[in-house]
Amino acid sequence: MSNLINYPNRKVKNIIAKKTSFANRGMTLEEDINLTNEYYISQNKALIYKKPTPVQIVNVDFKKRSSARITEAYFKTPSTTDYNGVYQGFYLDFDVKECSLISSFPIRQIHKHQIDHLKAVMAHGGIAFLIIRFTKTNESYLLLAKDILNYLSSSETKSLPKKWIEEKGYLLKINFNPRLDYLKAVDLIIQENNYA
Amino acid sequence: MSNLINYPNRKVKNIIAKKTSFANRGMTLEEDINLTNEYYISQNKALIYKKPTPVQIVNVDFKKRSSARITEAYFKTPSTTDYNGVYQGFYLDFDVKECSLISSFPIRQIHKHQIDHLKAVMAHGGIAFLIIRFTKTNESYLLLAKDILNYLSSSETKSLPKKWIEEKGYLLKINFNPRLDYLKAVDLIIQENNYA
Numbered sequence: 001m002s003n004l005i006n007y008p009n010r011k012v013k014n015i016i017a018k019k020t021s022f023a024n025r026g027m028t029l030e031e032d033i034n035l036t037n038e039y040y041i042s043q044n045k046a047l048i049y050k051k052p053t054p055v056q057i058v059n060v061d062f063k064k065r066s067s068a069r070i071t072e073a074y075f076k077t078p079s080t081t082d083y084n085g086v087y088q089g090f091y092l093d094f095d096v097k098e099c100s101l102i103s104s105f106p107i108r109q110i111h112k113h114q115i116d117h118l119k120a121v122m123a124h125g126g127i128a129f130l131i132i133r134f135t136k137t138n139e140s141y142l143l144l145a146k147d148i149l150n151y152l153s154s155s156e157t158k159s160l161p162k163k164w165i166e167e168k169g170y171l172l173k174i175n176f177n178p179r180l181d182y183l184k185a186v187d188l189i190i191q192e193n194n195y196a
Numbered sequence: 197m198s199n200l201i202n203y204p205n206r207k208v209k210n211i212i213a214k215k216t217s218f219a220n221r222g223m224t225l226e227e228d229i230n231l232t233n234e235y236y237i238s239q240n241k242a243l244i245y246k247k248p249t250p251v252q253i254v255n256v257d258f259k260k261r262s263s264a265r266i267t268e269a270y271f272k273t274p275s276t277t278d279y280n281g282v283y284q285g286f287y288l289d290f291d292v293k294e295c296s297l298i299s300s301f302p303i304r305q306i307h308k309h310q311i312d313h314l315k316a317v318m319a320h321g322g323i324a325f326l327i328i329r330f331t332k333t334n335e336s337y338l339l340l341a342k343d344i345l346n347y348l349s350s351s352e353t354k355s356l357p358k359k360w361i362e363e364k365g366y367l368l369k370i371n372f373n374p375r376l377d378y379l380k381a382v383d384l385i386i387q388e389n390n391y392a
Contacts, residue, residue, distance in 0.1 A: 044316070046320060047316050047320050049276055051247050052251065053248065053251070053253075054248035055248065055269070057249070057251075068270070070251065070269040070270065070271070072267065073251070074264070078248075080245055086289070086321065086322040088320065088321060089320065090285075090287070091286070091287040121282060123240065124243050124284065124285065125282060126285070
C-alpha cells in the first residue's frame with residue numbers, strides 16, 4: 001500500500017463536503033473551477049471534468065439491499081492531474097494549486113508524477129497547464145507547463161517567483177458566471193500556437 | 197443520495213482486486229484495456245487512463261497517524277465514460293462493455309448519461325467510441341459512437357445486432373503486448389477522418 005497517502009485535513013474536508021454553502025465565505029480555487037466547468041458544459045462550450053478522488057477499496061458490506069456500503073478504504077496518490085477534457089478538438093489537462101505565500105510559488109506543491117504527466121501531455125499534443133491562486137491577494141494565473149518546465153530547467157530555484165508568474169502567466173478574473181473563465185486564456189494560447 | 201448505485205458483484209470484485217493473478221483464467225475486457233494503456237504509456241504512444249471509481253465519502257477516521265481511513269462510503273454513478281486521454285493530439289473518450297449474448301448487444305448496457313456524454317465528445321471534436329466484447333466467442337469490436345447513434349436514431353430496436361457490429365465495427369485481436377491494440381483501429385478512423 002505504498003501509494004496510499006495522507007491528505008491534509010482541508011483537502012479531505014473538500015472531498016467529503018457534498019453540498020457546501022457558499023454564503024459568507026470565499027470559494028476555493030477548486031470550487032471555482034468546478035463551477036466554471038459546469039457552466040462550460042451547460043453552454044456546450046467545452047467538456048472538462050475533475051477526475052474522482054482515487055480510493056483503494058478494501059471492504060464492502062453488501063448486507064443492505066439498498067446500496068453497497070464501503071466500510072474500509074484509503075486515499076491513493078493520483079497518478080495524473082485532477083482535470084482533463086476536450087475543447088474545440090484540443091485535449092486539455094491541468095491541475096489547480098492554491099498558494100498562501102505572497103512572493104513565490106513553491107515547486108514542492110507540484111508532485112514529481114504530476115510534472116512527468118504534464119510533460120507527457122505536451123509530447124502527445126495536448127495543452128498542459130497549471131492554475132495557481134495566490135490566496136492572500138486572491139489572484140489566479142494560468143501558467144503553461146512548457147513555461148514552468150523551461151524555468152525549472154534553467155534555474156536552481158525551488159520556487160517560481162511571483163514576478164515571473166505575472167510576466168509569463170495569464171491573469172484570470174473572477175466573475176459571476178463563469179466564475180473563472182480560463183478558456184479565454186486557452187483561446188490566446190491556441191491563437192499563438194504556443195502550447196507545446 | 198439519489199446518484200448512489202449498486203454495482204453488480206463482479207464489478208465490485210474487479211474494483212477491489214488490487215493484484216490479480218492472471219494465471220489459468222481469461223482476463224476481463226477491462227483488464228485487457230488497462231494493460232494495453234499501460235503499454236501505450238510505457239512506449240510513449242498515447243496517454244490514456246481509466247478514471248477512478250467515483251465514491252461518495254461520508255466518514256474518515258484520522259486516528260491512525262499512518263493513513264487516514266475511510267470508514268463509510270458509497271459508490272456513485274459515473275457521469276462520464278471510464279476512459280479518456282490524448283493520442284497524436286486527438287482527444288479519445290470511450291467505455292468498454294462485455295456482452296454475454298451471442299447475436300446482439302442490448303442497448304440498456306449503455307447508460308443514458310453515457311450516450312449523452314459520447315454525443316458531447318463528438319460535438320467538441322473528440323473521438324468517441326465503445327469497445328464491446330462478446331464473451332462467449334471472445335471477440336472484441338471498436339464501434340464509433342457516431343455509428344451507434346445513427347443506428348439508434350434510424351431503428352426502434354433495443355439492441356445492436358451482432359451482424360451489424362461485424363459490419364460497422366473494427367475487430368480487435370488479442371495479442372501478447374499490447375493485449376488489445378485498439379489504437380490501430382483509431383489510426384484507420386483518423387485516416388478516414390470519420391469520427392464525428
